[in-house]
Amino acid sequence: MKREDLEGTPLKESDFEKGKVLFYDDRLRTAYNWDAGVAMGRFLAGLKEGKILGVRCNKCQRVVTPPRVFCEECYSPIEEWLELKDSGVVDSFSICYVRWDASRIKEPEIPAIILFDGADRAGIMHKLGEVDPKDVKIGMRVQAVWKPAKERTGSILDIKYFKPVK
Amino acid sequence: MPLIEKLEKNTELKSVYMEIPLNHRYTLGVGGEKFFRSLKDDGEILASYCPECEKWFLPPAIFCEQCFARMEEWKDVGLSGVVVSFTVAHYDLEGKKLAIPQVYALIGWPGVEGGLIHKLGDVKPEEVFIGMKVKARLAQKKDRKGLITDILYFAPEK
Numbered sequence: 001m002k003r004e005d006l007e008g009t010p011l012k013e014s015d016f017e018k019g020k021v022l023f024y025d026d027r028l029r030t031a032y033n034w035d036a037g038v039a040m041g042r043f044l045a046g047l048k049e050g051k052i053l054g055v056r057c058n059k060c061q062r063v064v065t066p067p068r069v070f071c072e073e074c075y076s077p078i079e080e081w082l083e084l085k086d087s088g089v090v091d092s093f094s095i096c097y098v099r100w101d102a103s104r105i106k107e108p109e110i111p112a113i114i115l116f117d118g119a120d121r122a123g124i125m126h127k128l129g130e131v132d133p134k135d136v137k138i139g140m141r142v143q144a145v146w147k148p149a150k151e152r153t154g155s156i157l158d159i160k161y162f163k164p165v166k
Numbered sequence: 167m168p169l170i171e172k173l174e175k176n177t178e179l180k181s182v183y184m185e186i187p188l189n190h191r192y193t194l195g196v197g198g199e200k201f202f203r204s205l206k207d208d209g210e211i212l213a214s215y216c217p218e219c220e221k222w223f224l225p226p227a228i229f230c231e232q233c234f235a236r237m238e239e240w241k242d243v244g245l246s247g248v249v250v251s252f253t254v255a256h257y258d259l260e261g262k263k264l265a266i267p268q269v270y271a272l273i274g275w276p277g278v279e280g281g282l283i284h285k286l287g288d289v290k291p292e293e294v295f296i297g298m299k300v301k302a303r304l305a306q307k308k309d310r311k312g313l314i315t316d317i318l319y320f321a322p323e324k
Contacts, residue, residue, distance in 0.1 A: 009196065016191075022202050022312035023193045030186035041180030101187070154180060 039067040042081070048154040050146055054119050056080040064122040086144035087165060088116040091123050095133045108133050114142060114162055129161030141165050194312075197227040200240070206312040208242075209304050213278050215239040222278040243275045245302040246323055250274040250281055254291040267291050273300060273320055287319035299323040 009021070016023060036044055039055070043066050046053035054065035059076040065084060070077050093112035099105055110128040115121060128136060129145060142162035152158040194202055197214070204210040214226030214237040222243070223231065230237055252271035258264055269291050274281040286294060287303065300320040310316040 009193075011193065021193055022199055022206070023191055024311075024313060025189065025191050027190070028188040030188050032184060032186075034182045034184070036180040036182055044180050044182070155182065 037069075039069045039078075043067050044154040044156070046083075047156065047158040048152045050086075050149060050152070050158075052084045052086050052116055052144070054082055054084045054116065056082060062120045062122075063118060065116055065119050066122075066124060084119055085117045086146075086159075088114045088119075088123070088142060088162075090128070090136065090138055090140045090142055090162075091115045091121070092138065093128065093136055095136070110136060112136075112142075112162065124156070126156070126159060127161045128163070130163040135164070198225070201226050202312040202314075202316075204242070205304075205316050206310045207307075209245070209307070210242040211245060211275075211282075211302065212240050213243045213275065215241070222275075224275060224278045224280045224282070243278055245304070247273040247275045247281065247300060247302075247320070249286070249294060249296055249298040249300055251296065252286065252294050254294075269294055271300070271320065273302075282314070282317075284314070284317055285319040286321070288321040293322075 011021060015021060043053050052065060053067055054063050055067040055078045056063045057071035057074065057076060057078050058080055060071060060074045062071065062073065063082065063084075067081065068078060091113040093110055095108045095110055097105055097108050099109070110131070110133060111125060112128050113123045114126055115123040128142065141164065143165045144159045145161050145163050146152070147158050147160055193199075201212050204212050211224070212226050213222045213224040214228075215222050216230035216233065216235050216237050217239070218233045218235040219230055221230075221232075222241075223237065224243060226237065226240055228237060229235070250272040252269055255268045255270060256264055269286040269289065270283065271286050271294070272281050272283050284302075286300065299322070301323040302317045303319055303321050304310070305316050305318055
């Protein structure tokens with residue numbers, strides 16, 4: 001079945017530009033303020049200082065980041081905080097030629113899950129940079145590339161991306 | 167300790183303020199296009215007729231909402247209608263008190279199903295009553311965009 005055979009009014013971007021149909025563009029207001037909570041709040045405050053903070057469960061001895069106030073495996077409260085290195089390995093990744101808004105890009109974005117050195121298997125989602133997409137491998141060693149200290153706001157974006165290191 | 171942590175500086179409280187980009191483009195559809203084109207270009211308010219139900223509908227559509235028959239007969243019902251129902255808003259969308267209360271009304275046309283919800287103007291809230299005759303005040307033709315706001319408001323008809 002061809003597009004022309006379907007009921008309805010096929011429209012192209014140029015039809016809007018030419019004023020073929022009436023339309024309006026609008027946006028929904030979706031501003032929100034997310035309370036980071038105790039553990040994530042401290043983690044974000046650490047990022048502002050250029051530190052990756054993690055926590056250790058004193059019952060099962062797991063070290064994890066992002067931090068949490070209780071251990072999801074043994075339910076014991078977590079009290080011990082420690083600073084981790086800002087390096088780790090790629091646990092999983094994707095090579096994306098389509099952005100979140102469905103637009104196409106030539107230079108792909110490479111979201112990846114990073115496991116930090118000294119932490120057990122729990123990681124953060126971030127992007128890879130300064131790397132040829134063909135060279136990305138699971139287990140690849142990477143290091144955080146930070147924004148300059150004065151530009152950091154206490155956000156996950158205080159890390160620009162992770163780049164490969166030997 | 168961890169579940170309830172005592173913070174001594176409120177600057178340590180951390181939250182993340184963001185916005186989800188959520189844009190959309192609305193097209194009016196075949197029936198809506200015809201209705202708003204007439205409003206924009208000719209200053210007319212159109213209704214459509216269902217031959218099965220023998221009823222006029224406003225806003226018009228290409229199918230009858232009650233029996234799904236095609237509606238191919240359309241006519242201009244004119245700018246004058248009556249207040250079917252109304253409410254007086256004292257607060258805006260943000261919850262701020264309005265300096266002047268705004269009357270919103272459902273405007274109907276005799277012998278026509280449905281109607282338009284719009285603002286009333288040139289009238290005090292206490293003067294509005296159900297059954298009041300009102301007339302659409304349109305924007306200047308050059309300012310009309312094919313939107314419901316091409317009708318600025320409905321005002322009492324003397």
